[in-house]
Amino acid sequence: MGENPAGLTLAIALVLIASISTTGGLATTAGAGASPDASAQSGVHSTLSSFDPTLTATRTVSPLNVQTGGPISLQTTTNNGGTPPYGYTYTGLPGRCFTSNTQSFSCNPSQTGNHQIQVIVTDSHGNYSLSNSESLTVTSSSGGGSGNNSTNPFSGLLSGFSGILSLLIILGIVGFVTWILLIVGVWIIAIVLLRRLPKRGATLSAPVPMVKCTACSASIPAGSKFCSECGASTVPKTA
Numbered sequence: 112m113g114e115n116p117a118g119l120t121l122a123i124a125l126v127l128i129a130s131i132s133t134t135g136g137l138a139t140t141a142g143a144g145a146s147p148d149a150s151a152q153s154g155v156h157s158t159l160s161s162f163d164p165t166l167t168a169t170r171t172v173s174p175l176n177v178q179t180g181g182p183i184s185l186q187t188t189t190n191n192g193g194t195p196p197y198g199y200t201y202t203g204l205p206g207r208c209f210t211s212n213t214q215s216f217s218c219n220p221s222q223t224g225n226h227q228i229q230v231i232v233t234d235s236h237g238n239y240s241l242s243n244s245e246s247l248t249v250t251s252s253s254g255g256g257s258g259n260n261s262t263n264p265f266s267g268l269l270s271g272f273s274g275i276l277s278l279l280i281i282l283g284i285v286g287f288v289t290w291i292l293l294i295v296g297v298w299i300i301a302i303v304l305l306r307r308l309p310k311r312g313a314t315l316s317a318p319v320p321m322v323k324c325t326a327c328s329a330s331i332p333a334g335s336k337f338c339s340e341c342g343a344s345t346v347p348k349t350a
Contacts, residue, residue: 163238165192170230170242178252179221183208185228186215187242193234200231205249220249 167190177183189197201210206222220226227244320333326343337344 161238163193163234163240166232166234166238166240167192168230168232168240168242170228170245172228172245172247175246176248176250177220178250179223180219180252182217182219183247184215184217185230187230187232188214189232192240193232193238194236196235198233200233201228202231203228203244205247220247223249223251 169188169190171186171188173184173186185201187199189195199210199212199214203226204210204218205220205224205226208218208220226247226249228247229244230242231239232242233239321330322333323329324331324338324340324343324345326338327341329338329340331338331340331345335345
């Protein structure tokens with residue numbers, strides 16, 4: 112066999128150099144991953160210098176349960192540490208809520224689900240601190256889920272009729288009570304009028320004027336031709 116010892120030696124040397132370079136790169140990557148990495152947390156802080164445990168911040172989300180389109184407020188308070196002025200970057204925000212470099216802001220989320228919101232606070236030297244996460248739950252304002260087919264097509268129609276049906280029931284009850292009261296009132300008026308009418312067989316006659324008989328001074332009805340007491344005639348005699 113015609114082997115070339117010089118060429119074989121060169122090939123082995125190149126393989127060893129490549130292996131050492133690859134190992135060193137992996138070691139460097141592992142070492143970088145062992146320390147807190149702000150860019151891995153926020154995706155935008157690749158220029159931060161180092162994590163500062165003395166720089167602490169408290170972040171508040173209010174309310175923690177909201178429907179899509181409803182307003183939420185985010186407030187961050189820097190407790191201590193670091194060198195002001197401070198910068199703020201919010202992560203884990205739902206749709207239509209965008210991070211703002213300010214201590215507080217408001218937005219109207221449009222994405223349903225459970226969102227873990229955090230804030231990264233940086234000082235003037237690029238040192239940073241990551242707050243604890245706070246859970247925000249966003250539900251659908253329609254109450255029927257995220258799909259358009261999740262709502263029964265007849266539910267809207269029935270819900271519209273429910274108000275009319277309730278109104279008709281109320282009007283029916285009021286009308287029935289009014290009708291009963293009207294009947295009772297008519298009966299009371301009729302009974303009062305019937306009581307004022309004379310009984311059957313009773314006669315209505317005006318009192319008869321009375322005069323005295325000229326013969327015996329007895330009281331007899333005016334216009335009588337004879338006195339019932341003495342039988343005398345009350346008709347004057349003609350000449």
